[in-house]
Amino acid sequence: MYWGLSFGNWTLGSTMIGIGLNWWQAIIAIFLSQLISSVAMFFNSRCASVYHIGYPVVGRSVFGMWGSYYFVGVRAALAIIWYGVQLYSGAALLANMLRAVFGHRYTNIPNRIPASVGITSAGMLAFFLFWLIHLPLTFFRPYQLRKFFWFKSIVMLPAVFGLFIFCMVNTKGRIGFSHLETKQSGNGWGWFFVYAINSGMGNTATLITNQPDLARWSKTKTGAMYSQLITNPIAVTLSASLGILSTAAINNAWGLELWNQWDLLDAIMTRYWSGTTRFAIFLSAACWTVSILGTNIAANMIPFGSDSTMLFPRYITIPRGQFLVECLGFAICPWKILASASTFTTFLAGCQYLSNSFKFRGTADMAEVDGLFMASVVAIMVVDYFLITKGNVFISHLYNGSSTNKHYYYMRGWNVQAVIAYLCGIALPFPGFCGTLGASVSLTAQDLGHLGWMLSFVTTFVVYYVLCLVWPTHNQTLVKDMKLGWEEMSYKTIVAADGTVIGEEEEGHPDKQMPAEKKFGEMGEGTASD
Template identity: 50%
Template sequence: MTIPGYDGVVEKLTSVKNAFSSWDNFKHAVQVKNTFFSTYCIFWFGLAFGNWSLGSAMIGIGLNWWQAIVVIFVSQMIAAIAMAFNSRAATTYHLGYPAISRVVFGMQMIVYSGASHVANMLRAIFGDSYKNMPNHLPASAGIATNKMIAFFIFWLIHLGFCFFRPYQLTKFFWFKGFIMVPAVFGVFIYCMIETGGQVNHTLPQTSATTGMGWFIIQAINTGMGNLGGDADLVQQLVKPITCTLAASLGILATAAINGKWGLTLWNPWDLLDAIQDRHNGSGPRFAIFLAAFTWMVGILGTNIAANMIAFGSDVSLIAPRYIDMKRGFFLAQVLAYAIVPWKIMSSAKTFTSFLSGYGLFMASVAAIMIADYFITTRGNIKLAWLFDPQKTNKYYRYHKGINLQAVIAYLIGIALPLPGFLSSLGVSGVGVAGKRLFSLGWLLSFFVSFISYPLICKFWPTENQKLFREEGLAWEESSKTTIEGVDIGNSPDGIFPEVEKVIKEEA
């Protein structure tokens, strides 16, 4: 029995082994031209070091330091495995997310954190005159005037990056990766020196469910709320390690400072404010400014990579005739105000509930895409047909452009944990069982959809699944009949002149 993708994994492992077989091989592996050990590692290292809040939030909801570290590592390992499987199709066929989504669902289908560090910078410059600025916003707004000014400044900075395509930001991500690490370690070292390394502080548990086991499961699901994706082995290794490292620094520093100062901090901007409350001289303020600037750059990069680009890709799937990736960037920029992120970040409990809910809705999508690729179509995609919106598209038109089987599997996947999610938003009448199902959120949604979709398709196959069965294609056989990403066999007439252009724009 041949395991799908096994040869590729062996090849990656062999390349890693060869890289450490001699000094010359190692130097060759880490050269900039070799993205395996350079660009990817720097990108993920910089991205991972934005996870301080993810770790410190675990302290904020009541875990002790070692429980929080274990939770982060387990959740990131699970997420890395899911990422690898979910992005196999993209890396094999060299397609962007919008095109890959059409395979399964059919042809139609974070800013506040950075602003808070801008507020740290403004306070470091203007001192108490910024902190004590009169508030002219109503209490119902959930944000004060000084914080809204900081939000607007960061929004303007972020707006400038909407004019660039992802490949034009490579140097920015290198810059982010290099400056984030010393800044995060610097704040961590300060906290350890200030507290003598005492990290035994734990906040009272605020979980809605009872029992430590359920509490841990809920925390693991929260940790998987930032799932992204690429199938490269380096990311499978680097992501869980670096995310756990960065989150652990936040966990240990937060636990130590809360214990020493008697506070309930959980995010880095409040920590920097607390430091300035106790050290308000010119030297400490300059250090706080540098730390806040670095963290702002880090969050800006994370928001671009994990949110803005992802949103731009996703939304272009809805109306590709009118919305491309760049227009999606600007739409995301407008929505930054609409989702009132300052309310999401108002407490550790609210933040973790948001992450859990986000993971709940995304887990089913990932599960269906993985099941479709690895089970129902055996890794075969008809590339050219993905760019044919006509009703004559026999592979990906589905039912008026929508794969009803996938939609049904998605709804089944989110149905069980949904009541518990609504309860976390304040809806009454949900029992303990419903809340515990929400604690299982990501895992429950993923496996229910992963099982449901192939079962539905077994008894009610889609038209393209019927065609693949008739053609008797072997594993990923379609990927061997392409030239520069264009399917040379069994393609619709009249679209070849545009296919390669569209693929490059979406990739």
């Protein structure tokens, strides 16, 4: 699944080159950015893998029963926007397929939509068809999409390598790196390179925060940890590097400036119009469409489906939430947002990383501030689980919203210490974020803004840890008084419906206890209670 998500990031390299790096600097920046992202994902997946709870429920344990509504609600709202944006990107690839099949009968469809809307009638047809492809997949739960992600990871190999081979053969390997020289130099180059790394983290920043929504389905405690730690940096760097080499070669040979795959496929079809070329373009575009589809499902559809269950748990399940975002993604008219609201999308990027559907400086500016709010959330979750509560989560208390909840009600339902650390993490890079919206800020503020995700994460990490040492929450005090060992609450005594005890825990010897998830798995669904 992680390979399928990560392999196919063709346009990430264009972002690096667009902001001023040369080809080898771009590859290094991409690898480092994905390595940092993967380490954060590694730690943020542990709680979900052990206790099998998603991001909304993990959020309750950290931010409080009512405080979590803000941190989960914002992510759910933004998922709607980016779900629509990814729909629009995938529609461009579907347009390649329609042109390959129908030719001018598709491209010459009379346009009945005003230019101010930002989309044509032909584009609307492609958008609607791609939206329709998503529809049946909204009815599946995440673990039921396992075969789909296998399929996605397989079809992306010939799509990426096939396009790369074509570009190399067509240009005889003349990549022409001379026109990709670094545009930034001097004393500020170090800050600029950090800026590039932060920009590259836009590829996985969403998955870092919502990692519990995926990792909760892991059958083992480490299933979602080492797999992505190894595959993500390799898959992203490899596919982005092939994108850099391919598009650089074509741009140099044909005198174009094409960086995303749908424009490249369109240019190839225009230059070599024939039946065999159109068939090859159709197959390639189909594979890339599957890639966008999978990314949209994992990064937006599943997270919204999971997050929305927290808002109305009596009525919304994960599949119902996924169907809801499917409708809302169309309703927000993403083509209108992208055509006329660049400042609005930049603001949204301050809360969540924009997908790499955009090019050059605009993408980098968005990624620069994307982690401003989400990085602080991840830092608090990691500190609380690994350093403060020693991996102990009291599951039953995560479903009690009243003041009788001794563990997670905190102060009127809010973890005040977490809120303070969250605000501190935002404060330093916030002026730089304002600068991206057009405000006049100092060079120092811009440099701090360039640090983005990393600065917010480190600041919040330190502040929350120190704050909890001198002013622990009630839950942290209880954990300390109970003298619990590492993840001791993940071991339980389970009693079957007939009263039979399955898996006695031995007091003082948590290492001899049987993991709760293993006991449940052996008994079957609905046959036991704590």
